[in-house]
Every structure is written in C-alpha cells, then in structure tokens.
Amino acid sequence: MPNIVVALAGNPNSGKTTVFNALTGLRQHVGNYPGVTVEKKEGAARRNGGTFTIVDLPGTYSLSASSPEEVVARNFLVDEKPDVVVQVLDASNLERNLYLAVQMMELGVKMAFALNMSDVAKARGIEFDLDKLSGFLKAPVVPTVGNKGQGTDALLDAAARVAGEPVGEYEKIKYPHGVREAIERIECMLTGKDGEYAARFPDKWLAARILEGDNEIVPALCNREVAKEALRLRESLEAESGDFPEITMAEARYGWISGMCSEAVRMTPESRHEVSDTIDRVLLNRVLGLPIFLILMYIVFQLVFTLAEPPMEWIENAFGALGSRAAGLWPKAADSPLRELLVDGIIGGVGGVLVFLPNIILLFLAIAFLEGTGYMARAAFLMDRLMHKIGLHGKSFIPMLLGFGCTVPAIMGTRTLENRQDRLTTILVLPWMSCGARLPIYALIIPAFFPEALHAWMLWLIYVIGIVFAVVGARLLRTSVFKGDSVPFVMELPPYRIPTLRAVITLMWDRAGEYVKKAGTIILGVSIVLWAMTAYPKKPEFDRDYAAAREAVVAGHMDAVAELGTELGLGQEGSFLREWEEAKLEMAGVRDEYWEKESGYVEGERVYEAKLEQLFNQPGGARLREFADADANLEEMEAAFAEETEGLEEGSREYREAERRREAAIAAIAIEPGLFAGVAAYRDDIAAGYGERMGEIDNAEAGEELAHSISGRIGKFLEPVVRPMGFDWRIATAIIGSFAAKEVFVAQMGIVYSVGEADEESDSLRDKLCGNYTPLQGFCMMLYSLLSLPCVATIAVARRETGGWKLPIAMIVGFTLVAYVATTIVYQFGSAFGIGM
Amino acid sequence: MTTQKKAQLTPALEDYLEAIYNLCRFNKAAHSRDIAEALNVHKSTVTAALRSLGNMGLINYAPYEAVTLTAEGRKKAENVVWRHKALRDFFVDVLKVDEEMAETAACGMEHSVPAEIVEKLAEFAAFIEKCPRNDGEWLKDASFACHGGGGEANECLLCLEDCVRDFKREGIKKRKHHMEESMTLDAIPVGGKAEVVSLKGDGSLRRRIAEMGITRGSLIQVERVAPLGDPLDILVKGYHLSLRKDEAANVVVTRA
Numbered sequence A: 001m002p003n004i005v006v007a008l009a010g011n012p013n014s015g016k017t018t019v020f021n022a023l024t025g026l027r028q029h030v031g032n033y034p035g036v037t038v039e040k041k042e043g044a045a046r047r048n049g050g051t052f053t054i055v056d057l058p059g060t061y062s063l064s065a066s067s068p069e070e071v072v073a074r075n076f077l078v079d080e081k082p083d084v085v086v087q088v089l090d091a092s093n094l095e096r097n098l099y100l101a102v103q104m105m106e107l108g109v110k111m112a113f114a115l116n117m118s119d120v121a122k123a124r125g126i127e128f129d130l131d132k133l134s135g136f137l138k139a140p141v142v143p144t145v146g147n148k149g150q151g152t153d154a155l156l157d158a159a160a161r162v163a164g165e166p167v168g169e170y171e172k173i174k175y176p177h178g179v180r181e182a183i184e185r186i187e188c189m190l191t192g193k194d195g196e197y198a199a200r201f202p203d204k205w206l207a208a209r210i211l212e213g214d215n216e217i218v219p220a221l222c223n224r225e226v227a228k229e230a231l232r233l234r235e236s237l238e239a240e241s242g243d244f245p246e247i248t249m250a251e252a253r254y255g256w257i258s259g260m261c262s263e264a265v266r267m268t269p270e271s272r273h274e275v276s277d278t279i280d281r282v283l284l285n286r287v288l289g290l291p292i293f294l295i296l297m298y299i300v301f302q303l304v305f306t307l308a309e310p311p312m313e314w315i316e317n318a319f320g321a322l323g324s325r326a327a328g329l330w331p332k333a334a335d336s337p338l339r340e341l342l343v344d345g346i347i348g349g350v351g352g353v354l355v356f357l358p359n360i361i362l363l364f365l366a367i368a369f370l371e372g373t374g375y376m377a378r379a380a381f382l383m384d385r386l387m388h389k390i391g392l393h394g395k396s397f398i399p400m401l402l403g404f405g406c407t408v409p410a411i412m413g414t415r416t417l418e419n420r421q422d423r424l425t426t427i428l429v430l431p432w433m434s435c436g437a438r439l440p441i442y443a444l445i446i447p448a449f450f451p452e453a454l455h456a457w458m459l460w461l462i463y464v465i466g467i468v469f470a471v472v473g474a475r476l477l478r479t480s481v482f483k484g485d486s487v488p489f490v491m492e493l494p495p496y497r498i499p500t501l502r503a504v505i506t507l508m509w510d511r512a513g514e515y516v517k518k519a520g521t522i523i524l525g526v527s528i529v530l531w532a533m534t535a536y537p538k539k540p541e542f543d544r545d546y547a548a549a550r551e552a553v554v555a556g557h558m559d560a561v562a563e564l565g566t567e568l569g570l571g572q573e574g575s576f577l578r579e580w581e582e583a584k585l586e587m588a589g590v591r592d593e594y595w596e597k598e599s600g601y602v603e604g605e606r607v608y609e610a611k612l613e614q615l616f617n618q619p620g621g622a623r624l625r626e627f628a629d630a631d632a633n634l635e636e637m638e639a640a641f642a643e644e645t646e647g648l649e650e651g652s653r654e655y656r657e658a659e660r661r662r663e664a665a666i667a668a669i670a671i672e673p674g675l676f677a678g679v680a681a682y683r684d685d686i687a688a689g690y691g692e693r694m695g696e697i698d699n700a701e702a703g704e705e706l707a708h709s710i711s712g713r714i715g716k717f718l719e720p721v722v723r724p725m726g727f728d729w730r731i732a733t734a735i736i737g738s739f740a741a742k743e744v745f746v747a748q749m750g751i752v753y754s755v756g757e758a759d760e761e762s763d764s765l766r767d768k769l770c771g772n773y774t775p776l777q778g779f780c781m782m783l784y785s786l787l788s789l790p791c792v793a794t795i796a797v798a799r800r801e802t803g804g805w806k807l808p809i810a811m812i813v814g815f816t817l818v819a820y821v822a823t824t825i826v827y828q829f830g831s832a833f834g835i836g837m
Numbered sequence B: 001m002t003t004q005k006k007a008q009l010t011p012a013l014e015d016y017l018e019a020i021y022n023l024c025r026f027n028k029a030a031h032s033r034d035i036a037e038a039l040n041v042h043k044s045t046v047t048a049a050l051r052s053l054g055n056m057g058l059i060n061y062a063p064y065e066a067v068t069l070t071a072e073g074r075k076k077a078e079n080v081v082w083r084h085k086a087l088r089d090f091f092v093d094v095l096k097v098d099e100e101m102a103e104t105a106a107c108g109m110e111h112s113v114p115a116e117i118v119e120k121l122a123e124f125a126a127f128i129e130k131c132p133r134n135d136g137e138w139l140k141d142a143s144f145a146c147h148g149g150g151g152e153a154n155e156c157l158l159c160l161e162d163c164v165r166d167f168k169r170e171g172i173k174k175r176k177h178h179m180e181e182s183m184t185l186d187a188i189p190v191g192g193k194a195e196v197v198s199l200k201g202d203g204s205l206r207r208r209i210a211e212m213g214i215t216r217g218s219l220i221q222v223e224r225v226a227p228l229g230d231p232l233d234i235l236v237k238g239y240h241l242s243l244r245k246d247e248a249a250n251v252v253v254t255r256a
Helices: A016-024 A068-080 A091-107 A118-123 A130-137 A152-164 A177-189 A203-212 A224-241 A245-264 A274-283 A289-306 A309-327 A337-354 A357-373 A375-389 A394-402 A407-416 A420-432 A436-449 A452-479 A501-535 A546-568 A572-593 A599-617 A621-644 A653-668 A673-708 A710-725 A729-737 A744-752 A763-772 A775-787 A792-802 A806-833 B011-027 B032-039 B043-055 B071-094 B099-112 B115-130 B153-181 B203-211
Strands: A004-010 A028-032 A039-047 A050-056 A084-090 A111-116 A126-128 A141-144 A265-267 B193-199 B219-225 B232-236 B239-243 B251-255
Touching (some): A004 A016, A004 A068, A004 A152, A016 A028, A016 A039, A016 A111, A016 A152, A068 A091, A084 A091, A091 A111, A091 A118, A091 A126, A091 A245, A111 A118, A111 A130, A118 A126, A130 A141, A130 A245, A141 A152, A177 A203, A203 A224, A224 A245, A245 A265, A245 B071, A245 B203, A274 A289, A274 A375, A289 A357, A289 A394, A309 A337, A337 A501, A357 A394, A357 A407, A375 A394, A375 B239, A394 A420, A407 A420, A407 A792, A420 A452, A420 A806, A436 A452, A436 A763, A501 A710, A501 A729, A501 A792, A546 A572, A572 A599, A572 A621, A599 A621, A621 A673, A673 A710, A673 A729, A673 A744, A710 A729, A710 A806, A729 A744, A744 A763, A775 A806, A792 A806, B011 B032, B011 B043, B011 B071, B032 B043, B071 B099, B071 B115, B193 B203
Parallel strands (some): A004 A084, A111 A141
Antiparallel strands (some): A039 A050, B193 B219, B219 B232
C-alpha cells in the first residue's frame, strides 16, 4: 500500500492539534513553510499496514487568502495535491466550521471530516445525523474525541478509502443569478496563461476568486483585461444588489450550510456553552475582569522569571563546574589559547545559551496553558482598547509585559499574534521594555551619582522613558513602515477548555528545541566572537613592568612580616615568621602553577610540609606553631561566618546571631593575648594589604590587556564618535562587551577601571565612576543601555521569529541610532544648561 | 388508502409554524414553553399542535425535547412568513395604512386569502416599489390622484420626464443614503439582539466579517463590552466573537 498524504485542515480552536497529536503520537516534527514564518508540522501514522504522512495545515477560518496562513493552506492544497484532506470540525460550532469545508469542496479536493469533540457536543444536547451530514457533504464524517484519542482509527480508514477513490461531485452552492453570470463571463476570458495562478487552479474556481477580488490572485494576473472586467462586474453587481460578490457568495455558502444543519443537526436551546458563559461572567466582568487579569499576569511573570531563577543558577553552576573540569585537562600553568577558547569561549557561550532555557520552557508552559484554556483570547479582549491606542493588538500585551523580565522569551511570545504587521511592530518595540539584565547597570550607576532620596525616582524615570519610547515607537511604525489597515479584531472567544498535558508538553518541548537549535547557534557564535574580541590580541609587552612591581610589593610585605616577627619575638629579627610567610607564599605559587593531581603540586606540598615541620620543631618554634594555628583557626571561622551569613541582611536577627557565635569562637582561642593581637594584625593589616596591592597590579594588567584587545581598540577608535554622548573609550569598550549580555557592562567597567571582579554592589567601582564622570554622564550611560539593543540573544531570536536577517539588521542599526541620537541630545542639552554637571 | 391523508394546515397550525420558525432563527430549536409564550396560549394546547405538526412531517418532534423544523416545514413556514410579510408590506407601503392596523389585518388575512392572490399583491408591491414611476407624485400620499393635467398627453410626458431625471439623480445614492441612516451593530446595547441587514466598510474587513458568519439575516446578540469600553463580545451562529466598536459600525442591523 502506498504512503497516503493527509492534509489536516480546520478552524483555529477546532481541536485540530489534539487530533493531530492523537493521529501521529510522537512521530512528528516541526518546520516552516518556505518563505513564511507559518509553522509546518508533519507526522506519521500507521494503520492496517498502510502508512500515512499527516501534514498539519495552519488553522484558518477560510481559504480567502486574507492572511499568510490562508495563503499557505490554499497553496499547499493546490500545489502539493495531498491524497486526501481531513477537516477537523468542532462539533459544537458546526456552521462556522463548515464554511471552510464548503470552500474546500469548491476547490474540488478529496475530503473526509472529523467531527471532533463530539462527546462535548452530545453532552450539550446536540445530536448529529451522521448519514445525512455525510450525504450532504459527499464525504465520510467520523466522530472523534481528539484529547482522548477516540475515532482516530476510523478516521484513518475513511481517509484511506477516500484517497483511493476518484474525486466525487460535490454539491454546487447556488449563487445568485448575476454572480453566476459574472463568473462565467470571467471564465470565458481566461486563457490559461493569465499569470502564475492560472496554470495551477481550475478555470471556474479561478474565475470565482477573481470576481471575489482575491488578494493573492488578482494582483498576480498578467491579463489586465480580465482584472478590469472583474472590477467592472464587481461594481455593477454591487450597484444591483447592494453587496459585493464576495459578500453575496459568503451569504450563499452560509445559506447552504444553514439548510444542511437544520436537516442533520438537532439542538436543544440549552446547547449554549453554559459553563463557559458562567466563567466569562466572572473573568470578563466589567469590575472584576481587569483585576483578575492583572493578578494572572503577575502570576505568569513570577512563574516565568522567579521560578526560573534556581534552575538558571544550576545551569550557571553546572557550566562553571564543567569549565573547571575542562580546564583541568591542561597543566594549570599552561598558556594555551585552545584552553581559553574551550573554557571561556565555548563552554561559557553554551552556558549563555542554555541559561535562557528555564525562562523559555516556563513561558511556553504559561502560554500553552493560557491558549489551551482559551484565556489568551480573553486577555486580548480585555487589553485591546489600550493596545489599539498605540496601534497594536490586544494580544501584544503579554509579550510587552514579559519584556520587563527578558526580551528573549518575550519575542518568542509574540507567536500568539497572528498578524505579521502586529508581530513585527511588537518585536521592534519590545527591547525598550527595560529587561532584567539592565537592572545591574542601573543599580551600579544610580547610587554612584544620585543622592539617596532620588534613587527610586531615577529608576522609575528610566523605566518610564523605555515605555514612552515603546509607545511612541509603535505608533510611528504603525503609521510609517507597517502602515496598512489596523488588523480587524474579529476574533473568536472560544469556549473554555482544559488543555491536555500532552499539548502543553509538546509545545514546551518544540519551542525549547527550536530556541536551542535556531537561536542558540547564533548566540553561541557571536558570544565566541565577542569573547575573542575582549581577549585578543594578547599584549606581548606591557607598558609597566608588572613583575618588578610585584617583586617590590613582596619585598615590602616581607619587611612588614619580619617587623611583626621581631615584635612578637619569633626568631632572630622575626626570622621564624618571615620564613613561615615565605613558605606560604611559595606554596601559593605552587597552587597557582599546578593542579592538585600534578606531580609538581605534590612535590611542592611535601616541601612545604617539611619546611613547616622544621620551623615548628626548631627550638622556640612552638610559639610560631601557636601563631600559625591561631591564623588557621581564624581563617576557618571567617569562612564559616561568610557561609552562614550568605544572603542574610546585615543587622538582621540571624546575622547578629552568627556574629555572636563568631565572637564566642574567637574568644575561645586560648593563646597569650599579645600573640593573638599579633595574629590579628598580621591578618587584618599585613596580609590583607598585600592581597589588595597584588590585586591592584593584576587588575591594572588586565585593564591594559583589555585596552590592547580588539574591543578596547575599537573602543578607543570610537571615542570621537561616542564623545557627543559624553562617553570615553572605556565606556565604549564596555558597551561593545555588553552586546554579549547587558549585565557584562558592569564587569567590563570594573576591568577598565582596574577594580577587579566588579558587580553592581561594588563601592570601589562606584567611587571610580563618581570621580571620573558627572551625574549627567551617568544618566547617559543608563539611557544608552536602555535604548540600545539588549543583547545578541535578542537579535538571534528576532532572526528566528521573522525568518530572515532583514529585521534583525534593521534592529541593530535602528536601535543603535535611536540610542545614539537620544543620548547625544540629552548630553548636549544637559551640558549646555549645566544640568547634572 | 393506508397512509393517513395529509391533514390540512389550519390557520392555527400555520401560526404555530410561524412562531417556531421565528424562534428557530434565534436558537436553532424551539421549546414548547417559548412557543406558548410567543402565541400567548397555554402549554398544553401547544403539545397537541406540535404533535399534529410532527405527524405532518413538518417538524422534528419528540415529547420534552426542543423542536426543529424539517426541510418541508421550513419551506411551509417560510411561505407563511412570506405571505404575512407581503400582505403587511402591501398595506403599509402601497396603501399607506398605519402599521398596527396593517399587522392585525395581515394576521387575519394570511390564512384566508389564497396564496395566488397574495403572490400577485406582493409582486405588485415589489413592482411599485422598484418602478421609477413610484417617484412621481401619484403614490406619495396614497390619494392616488393625479396632480398634473389629468391624463393630458403633454402633462403626463413632463411628469414622466421628471421621474426619469429624479431617478437618474437619486438612483444608487438613495439606497446608500438609506444604509447610512440605519442602525449599526455598535449602537446595540449589551443584551440586545439584532438582525444583520448589510455590511459596509473596506474590502478585507467586510469579507472577514462575512466569513465569520455575520451575513445578511443572521441574528446577533451583544453579550458584553470589555471593561475598558471597547471590543464587543457578540454571539453569532452559536459562538462568541469579539470585534471592535469601529468594526461593528460596519454592520448595518435592525433591532430584533
């Protein structure tokens, strides 16, 4: 038996997806129809030794080509010529569902029908005369219950039967006399060479579409005479009957359907969706509707972002651990570019891709739930007034809200918008909803430049600026680039249903997979490039002799240690303590150079232990041992204290308790008070000061290296360009780095200002910023961060969602330009009037 | 003869048929309770009438269940409704009788006047309404008097020419004007019902509205307005559809 290709058609909300899942099980894959971003799902089924390929057509209400979905569905039916089309009908809403069926009958395809959710319909008191229905439709009608998998075998049998028969003669819809004449007239004028459609469609069908003024076919007609005549006929028909032919024809189709339904369907007046209506009375209530909506949105936001935090941390930690594992493959001291690439570039990059996964999975869990229950349409219904004002659709609200968390899942969330113009506009303004990754930048800058009282206001101001840009941007786009009629809000409010677990999981799985495959590769590639740009080229010779500087620091340190040793009477001129410190530094050097498993480490440790033994056991060494033990004890206590108080607020009850415990433990160290004071002085002044000075040298070296790197050079090169915004090369360099992820800005500023591992809590970095820039410049940094693109992941996802590079490139250029111009205006204006100087 | 003779459709039964037909247009099926209410009779009489209509094969009837029309019943009902409407329209539009009186007279006459005569009257009314000469003076106040020269050829010719000129000028404009004057869906209050008369607006929107089932003659109930005051939630063809008020303004309706 040959493979049978089945096209699955149906209205949105007809349960088409559940039938598709029931037919194909897990044997399905998701792709795209060529050239458009309409999703194409394919699956396989087996029955009685026959194999079926099942193609899920996009859900449409008609085949009139007024949306990309309708065009795709129609072209598939005509070009791919599936062996049979199975239409899924929502049994509780038969009349409107049959409209599509009538159009497919007119197209002359072989059909079978799945009367889906027939159980629900029966429970609502609707009875079907299947024989009569099938008699009218001239095609088998099989009752199915998609979410329970009932009726699928019978459906496949029916499909196979129909596929094996020649195309039957369908019932002809009786159009008014004038319409029929007009169709015939156009048909006569067709020559078969009237454009790309002519060869593919039957003449009569084509003539009817031309008369209807089809959006796809008429503009493609190369015989302008036909088009002109059609226009004339349309107008004369309108003058005669008061309606254009497409309306008259839609009426005739509905008329036929209504006649059929009155024969084959029996309903009781109770057949209304009572439960659904009751739910709507609450959820769409004039008073309660909006509060409930806002609460639900709050839950969604919390779910997507707060609940995702722990797994995101796990992923980060796991990749951190994997990175050190991989680093362990090389000797510790090895200066291997390959290791850097693997650890910092690749593993870091993959981690950067996967870290969004919890967000995306949870987002689609929420979306699958909202869509599956039918609430998504209600959300759009509630919000449309507001969104329509800025030229968007009610359904844009949820993605815009998610934008405050992270732009990446928010862009993926625009899937729910059917209209392309709405979708593109939403994607384009989304980055201005200030995302969570920008918060560290604000958190760093605001306290650095602004007095306490203004903190909250500044943060508020930044968010509001973003919203204003998004609103104005959307309006402008809608009246310029994406002009065209605002899309009709003619949208079904489907009855509430309980989504199947299966559908929810499938959607999550598909989206997560797509993200990793399609967007992930780009993000990974760009992250590696950005990493390389900040790491290379290496500086062969530094401006400063860092080795000498380090030696000087060590020499000074040793003097200080010896002095302390003398004071405490540890050996001749403190030689015991000095030797002990030397052994420790040597051991630290060994640790830096070797992994624990390497022989050099073992050897170094052995030498160290022996040295300590020798030092402690020599005459008078017992006092040194006491000193060393106290030092180790304190070290341990500090570590324990840090662990205990992690995440605790300073001054909180738990924090104070931990402090008390530490005090008690310190008091319990029973050594001579003079010696203890020495240990404390050693730890707090000498060792700490040494660490700080060495850190400064390390940071200065890293800073010099970054300045030498490609991104540093670009930063310097760009300095004249960014100057009007009040930026210098350091900020420019940090901006380049922050394209990988916005929060990197903070770390990069830390490096260029040589303050080490900076985060948004870093006071030393704040001091540097405050010392080097004015509040106006600080504000400009925030403004630029807000208005420019969030990160490479945004671009990658935008490419994935729009199916081309055009929009992402426009975004890169557009956002940079807008951010540049706006920031420049603010800076120039501010400096001219002396605001925030 | 074994088959029972097709019982004559009595005037009373015709009224029932008409009532069922009207109810079915809203709900797809009619409950005996509603039928009783519509005809202002007791429920028990309804049952008997329904049984005989069922026996005649005009309705699908089973006790305690809602009633739907069979194909034949629909045809019969449409005929009754049409006769009723044709008579009433004739009285109102041609004879210029006031509406209430026309309604009562039509109710009484629809059963007794032979179908053929009703048909002729309806045709006549339609003709009068359609014929451009209607625009002349003679039908204006139903006085049926000639305001011109009383049959003199010249006068009549002038009168006719006036008619032709007016006809040309008014023509289609008149119908469009009429359309704009009438009520649109956005003006129907929450809970109100309306019947679609025609669709206005630009091409793709109009087509989309029609395809979703808002076609001439379909019945719409406005279920609610969104809390912010825009889109409407309407019930059409048994399902909920939402559309913005400015879109609803393209749907010309009459209150039902």
